[in-house]
Amino acid sequence: MANVELFTLNNGIKMPAIGYGTWRAPDEEIERALNLALEAGYRHIDCAPVYLNEKVIGKVLKEWIDAGKVKREDLFITTKLPHHGNNAESVEKNLKKSLSDLSLTYIDLYLIHVPFGFSETADGPMREPNGDIVLDLSTDHVAIWKKFEEFVGAGLIKSIGVSNFNKRQLQRILDNATIKPVSLQIELHVYFQQNELVDFCKANNIVVTAYSPLGSKGIANLYKQSGKELDIPDLLDIPEVKSIATRLGKTPAQILLKWIVKRGVAAIPKSTNANRLQQNLSIFDFDLTAGDMETMKGLNRDIRIVTFDFFQGIQKHPEFPFK
Numbered sequence: 001m002a003n004v005e006l007f008t009l010n011n012g013i014k015m016p017a018i019g020y021g022t023w024r025a026p027d028e029e030i031e032r033a034l035n036l037a038l039e040a041g042y043r044h045i046d047c048a049p050v051y052l053n054e055k056v057i058g059k060v061l062k063e064w065i066d067a068g069k070v071k072r073e074d075l076f077i078t079t080k081l082p083h084h085g086n087n088a089e090s091v092e093k094n095l096k097k098s099l100s101d102l103s104l105t106y107i108d109l110y111l112i113h114v115p116f117g118f119s120e121t122a123d124g125p126m127r128e129p130n131g132d133i134v135l136d137l138s139t140d141h142v143a144i145w146k147k148f149e150e151f152v153g154a155g156l157i158k159s160i161g162v163s164n165f166n167k168r169q170l171q172r173i174l175d176n177a178t179i180k181p182v183s184l185q186i187e188l189h190v191y192f193q194q195n196e197l198v199d200f201c202k203a204n205n206i207v208v209t210a211y212s213p214l215g216s217k218g219i220a221n222l223y224k225q226s227g228k229e230l231d232i233p234d235l236l237d238i239p240e241v242k243s244i245a246t247r248l249g250k251t252p253a254q255i256l257l258k259w260i261v262k263r264g265v266a267a268i269p270k271s272t273n274a275n276r277l278q279q280n281l282s283i284f285d286f287d288l289t290a291g292d293m294e295t296m297k298g299l300n301r302d303i304r305i306v307t308f309d310f311f312q313g314i315q316k317h318p319e320f321p322f323k
């Protein structure tokens with residue numbers, strides 16, 4: 001089993017530097033793949049109610065814990081407050097639903113998934129007759145954060161953080177927090193290096209977690225479904241990355257992930273393929289040289305892949321973070 005590096009969060013809790021991403025993995029696929037991931041040694045699992053698979057993830061976790069194959073305290077489970085419940089009044093309901101679906105009594109890390117909010121119905125986001133999501137323009141991060149702090153006090157959450165927040169939004173949380181965020185989860189990869197946010201988080205003792213660290217190739221379908229064509233770059237085909245991989249006898253994915261973790265940033269790659277999910281975790285038995293790190297740094301192109309454009313009109317929300 002892979003020997004995975006642990007990052008210490010600002011509250012002293014340890015988080016495995018590589019986690020397992022679960023977005024766009026339907027039930028049958030994730031049930032099989034999560035078993036493989038746990039066998040490979042993943043203990044940090046990144047979940048979210050909007051990925052629509054928390055129940056089956058909970059089923060697998062319960063089977064592993066009940067069978068004594070893993071101890072609850074050895075797992076680090078992240079989940080998130082959904083976009084359609086992004087207000088203080090909805091925190092309790094959504095947190096308790098995730099706890100129930102994941103078959104857990106506490107969440108290791110609870111994140112505000114996105115800084116913007118959608119109006120809610122009993123079945124999820126409220127929609128216009130044409131299917132567009134109705135925005136909730138009243139999103140108040142500090143009010144949500146105070147609720148998060150309450151549930152840390154109540155023992156239902158160990159650590160709290162945010163995702164997709166920009167520097168101004170994160171600073172506002174820091175200015176008003178009793179409990180500091182331990183992590184900022186953002187898109188980060190070799191073509192989108194996020195140097196300013198990484199430096200800001202380091203200065204504030206917040207661990208950055210990189211989502212879509214391999215470039216989220218499958219996201220092209222999501223854009224297509226909402227009528228948008230986006231040319232998604234293939235990070236696994238970058239000549240400089242391939243050349244380092246060949247020299248070290250590793251795969252391009254392993255080089256992309258090693259470069260992230262060596263920057264002190266955690267990464268949560270998603271794969272439902274046995275071989276690929278294993279290689280993504282096996283990055284702790286080799287190193288990159290200072291020259292390799294410089295080469296990778298020079299590849300930045302500031303290309304954001306997860307723009308949230310698949311939510312029609314999302315830029316109109318006052319807290320849309322990427323203006």
Ligand SMILES: NC(=O)c1ccc[n+]([C@@H]2O[C@H](COP(=O)([O-])OP(=O)(O)OC[C@H]3O[C@@H](n4cnc5c(N)ncnc54)[C@H](OP(=O)(O)O)[C@@H]3O)[C@@H](O)[C@H]2O)c1
Nearest residue numbers: 021022023046211212213214215216253269270271272276
């Ligand atoms: N907070 C947020 O708003 C947010 C947004 C996006 C993602 N996330 C989280 O971050 C996780 C990862 O991001 P992501 O799913 O967008 O993209 P990603 O991990 O960058 O890329 C996943 C894609 O890469 C392929 N892949 C994985 N390992 C590979 C390897 N070793 N070699 C070649 N191809 C490989 C996967 O295919 P196979 O499955 O076929 O291997 C899949 O198509 C998500 O699952 C989710 O948990 C969070």
